[in-house]
Amino acid sequence: MDQQQPPPPTPNAPPPSSAVDPPPQPQPQPQIQQQTTPTPPSTSSTAIPNPNPNPILKPLPSAIPPPQQPPHPKPALPSHQPRPAAAFSRPWQQHSSQFTHFSSSSPSASSPPSPSFSSQPRGSIALGVPSSHSGPLPPSPSPSQSTPFTGSFGHSFGGTSSSNVSQARPMMRGIGIGSSVGSSSQMRPGGISAQHQQRPLQSSLRPTSSPTSQSASTQNFQGHGLMRVSAVGSSSSTPSTPQTPQSPNQPWLSSGAQGKPPLPPPWHRPQINAPSLQPRAHIPQQHHSLQTISQQQHVSSPQVPPQNISSIQQQEPFEQQFSQSRASQSLPHQQQDSRSQGSANQKPSSLAMVQPSTVQVTQNKAAITESDDSGGRILSKRSIHDIVNQIDPSEKLDPEVEDILVDIAEDFVDSITTFGCSLAKHRKSDTLEAKDILLHLERNWNMTLPGFSGDEIKTYKKPLTNEVHKERLAVIKKSILASEAANAKHIIGQTAVNTKGNVGKVAANILGSPNVKIREVS
Amino acid sequence: MINPSTGPSSKAKVQHMMYGFGDDPNPLPETVTLVEEIVVEYVTDLAHKAQDIGSKRGKLSVEDFLFLIRKDLPKLNRCTELLSMQEELKQARKAFEVDEDKLATLE
Numbered sequence: 001m002d003q004q005q006p007p008p009p010t011p012n013a014p015p016p017s018s019a020v021d022p023p024p025q026p027q028p029q030p031q032i033q034q035q036t037t038p039t040p041p042s043t044s045s046t047a048i049p050n051p052n053p054n055p056i057l058k059p060l061p062s063a064i065p066p067p068q069q070p071p072h073p074k075p076a077l078p079s080h081q082p083r084p085a086a087a088f089s090r091p092w093q094q095h096s097s098q099f100t101h102f103s104s105s106s107p108s109a110s111s112p113p114s115p116s117f118s119s120q121p122r123g124s125i126a127l128g129v130p131s132s133h134s135g136p137l138p139p140s141p142s143p144s145q146s147t148p149f150t151g152s153f154g155h156s157f158g159g160t161s162s163s164n165v166s167q168a169r170p171m172m173r174g175i176g177i178g179s180s181v182g183s184s185s186q187m188r189p190g191g192i193s194a195q196h197q198q199r200p201l202q203s204s205l206r207p208t209s210s211p212t213s214q215s216a217s218t219q220n221f222q223g224h225g226l227m228r229v230s231a232v233g234s235s236s237s238t239p240s241t242p243q244t245p246q247s248p249n250q251p252w253l254s255s256g257a258q259g260k261p262p263l264p265p266p267w268h269r270p271q272i273n274a275p276s277l278q279p280r281a282h283i284p285q286q287h288h289s290l291q292t293i294s295q296q297q298h299v300s301s302p303q304v305p306p307q308n309i310s311s312i313q314q315q316e317p318f319e320q321q322f323s324q325s326r327a328s329q330s331l332p333h334q335q336q337d338s339r340s341q342g343s344a345n346q347k348p349s350s351l352a353m354v355q356p357s358t359v360q361v362t363q364n365k366a367a368i369t370e371s372d373d374s375g376g377r378i379l380s381k382r383s384i385h386d387i388v389n390q391i392d393p394s395e396k397l398d399p400e401v402e403d404i405l406v407d408i409a410e411d412f413v414d415s416i417t418t419f420g421c422s423l424a425k426h427r428k429s430d431t432l433e434a435k436d437i438l439l440h441l442e443r444n445w446n447m448t449l450p451g452f453s454g455d456e457i458k459t460y461k462k463p464l465t466n467e468v469h470k471e472r473l474a475v476i477k478k479s480i481l482a483s484e485a486a487n488a489k490h491i492i493g494q495t496a497v498n499t500k501g502n503v504g505k506v507a508a509n510i511l512g513s514p515n516v517k518i519r520e521v522s
Numbered sequence: 523m524i525n526p527s528t529g530p531s532s533k534a535k536v537q538h539m540m541y542g543f544g545d546d547p548n549p550l551p552e553t554v555t556l557v558e559e560i561v562v563e564y565v566t567d568l569a570h571k572a573q574d575i576g577s578k579r580g581k582l583s584v585e586d587f588l589f590l591i592r593k594d595l596p597k598l599n600r601c602t603e604l605l606s607m608q609e610e611l612k613q614a615r616k617a618f619e620v621d622e623d624k625l626a627t628l629e
Contacts, residue, residue: 448563448567450556450559450560450563451555451556451559453559453563458563458566458567458570460569460570460573462573462577463573463577463578465577
């Protein structure tokens with residue numbers, strides 16, 4: 001690997017890095033920093049790798065929250081990621097030593113990753129053997145774009161339950177490449193590429209999605225998978241294969257075409273999603289990841305999540321299109337402007353279709369689809385396609401039907417928003433809040449949306465009854481009782497003539513309520 | 523959440539139930555919270571409707587609840603089964619008492 005060769009760190013660097021990993025996070029950080037400083041001067045061949053470790057190191061201390069934990073605090077993530085990146089950067093330098101280390105630690109890698117650096121050594125092991133899992137890579141907003149990539153890498157390794165050493169290696173390569181690329185330009189593109197790399201790593205690492213991780217690993221091997229991932233976010237470098245020359249912005253294009261077949265849709269989707277959301281460290285299929293990602297990236301979430309989640313189907317053509325559009329879009333906008341991206345929704349939607357996996361968090365889906373519908377003035381037909389595919393992949397709709405559905409959806413959103421606003425105004429507030437929408441849906445559409453009410457106790461109103469009505473009911477009851485009493489007397493007279501038992505039985509059958517009376521009589 | 527829970531935390535109960543229905547042994551906390559909220563909302567809504575029906579007949583009774591879940595066959599059957607079991611247990615307990623009384627009278 002080019003990356004590995006150029007920066008030959010001082011011999012001390014690798015061992016301390018490994019040693020640093022197990023100790024608690026604070027310790028490794030200072031050590032890493034110290035170690036990195038000597039490395040830059042040592043590496044003369046490539047300047048790129050050097051800058052990478054430096055930026056990576058800084059965020060490391062903060063970014064190592066256990067990727068496994070569902071909520072990944074944004075600040076925590078960036079810090080954690082850099083750490084593993086730093087640790088990994090060293091291993092790259094010392095190829096052989098690292099792999100041996102990895103091999104030994106491979107069994108440990110399978111064990112649940114711990115948030116601390118201890119996971120790193122596992123990660124390093126993963127290099128040799130790609131782990132299936134999508135290690136809980138925290139969606140790092142990545143202060144340095146390259147760092148999140150590395151950070152996630154480390155975590156992902158720790159998280160990987162299954163030992164896929166093979167995967168780790170290609171991933172490492174990708175990471176090295178990506179990091180080098182990313183570090184060189186700490187612009188979005190670099191970050192995106194890093195993200196791409198991270199995603200495959202993350203996705204593969206996650207234990208929950210073992211199949212996806214496997215696929216991811218295979219992809220990594222091929223380099224295509226990484227390409228795909230990067231394709232979304234315009235990954236600068238193909239992580240898996242340093243061999244394939246790829247332009248920073250279109251590596252995915254070339255790789256995407258190749259890597260498609262092996263890449264399973266669900267794994268693919270999450271990856272695609274990741275690049276779109278730069279800060280998001282792609283967490284495939286994980287509710288957790290989606291949530292964290294959405295939390296972390298509010299900006300991009302409205303736009304990307306809806307699209308990603310909804311569509312799964314069309315991978316290849318969309319991926320390329322999407323990645324291109326994304327690359328162009330993401331760079332200029334920080335994906336914060338949902339509106340602006342709304343216009344680009346069509347392209348991203350196609351990509352979203354590819355990326356999002358139905359497995360993704362349902363909540364996110366609901367939230368995202370809702371936000372998407374409500375956010376975009378013009379609901380794209382792709383979204384309709386995606387939704388239909390979620391229901392039935394083989395379902396097809398006529399174009400007229402799609403048009404009508406789009407119109408219905410837009411009218412729905414419009415009417416709800418309008419009524420919600422009038423409710424808010426009635427509340428004497430100038431802010432449209434969730435409770436306005438919830439009330440309208442609950443009362444007029446009979447739709448309950450759990451998870452948004454904020455746990456407000458629903459007060460119960462006893463049905464208002466008029467006095468007149470109550471009096472009438474009382475009169476009716478009296479008359480019923482009187483008639484029953486009359487019947488009972490009649491039956492009693494009959495029993496006197498007939499057999500008590502027979503009459504009693506008959507009476508009991510006829511009269512349900514006055515059974516007690518009849519029994520007493522008989 | 524405003525959720526009066528007694529005994530083991532309601533979240534733990536919900537979590538175990540989710541596992542019983544096929545979920546992961548350790549689901550996401552957000553998922554558990556959401557499911558718990560759904561359950562609470564459902565029970566609250568059911569109670570409100572039952573009260574509406576019961577107030578027309580005078581008093582709230584078990585029949586009102588059974589009427590509300592009449593469309594949901596599994597639930598309805600399960601409810602009737604549980605109620606019948608309760609009746610049987612009552613009868614069994616009664617039998618015990620009667621035996622004691624008989625013994626006392628005989629002696």
